[in-house]
Amino acid sequence: QVQLVESGGGLVQAGGSLRLSCAASGRTFSDYDMGWFRQAPGKEREFVAHISWGGDKNNYADSVKGRFTISRGNAKNTVYLQMNKLKPEDTAIYYCAARFRSGNAGRNTWDYDYWGQGTQVTVSS
Secondary structure (H helix, E strand, C coil): CCCCEEEEEEECCCCCCCEEEEECCCCCHHHHEEEEECCCCCCCCEEEECCCCCCEEEEECCCCCCCCCEEEEHHHCEEEEEEEECCCHHCCEEEEEEECCCCCCCCHHHCCEEEECCCEEEECC
16 A cells, blocks of 8 residues: 655645645655546546656646646655646645556546545636
8 A cells, every 4th residue: 555645735826836645655655656636526536647667657638737846755655746837727635646656648537546635726817
């Protein structure tokens, strides 16, 4: 089992920045690909970003590319999501997810086995 705990959400004005963290425990963190997803009220959970177990590959949803950056600190068992130039449409609950190392891009919810409880991000206009 892998336990995931997100933090760093909050209320920010449009154009501002937030950094989300997701602390993992339970298994060897460096064996797991990590992803960030988000879910706005009344909408499906959607892919935001993915980073490979070694940190050498990542990919992003088109809606956040150039504004968000995913990174990981394997020594700290933590994955991060730096969010810049935030927009009101970024408002959602943000979830981190984990799966044992894999070769695919990890853009779907069903790619992942473990999920955190989520952290709320609200961007005011």
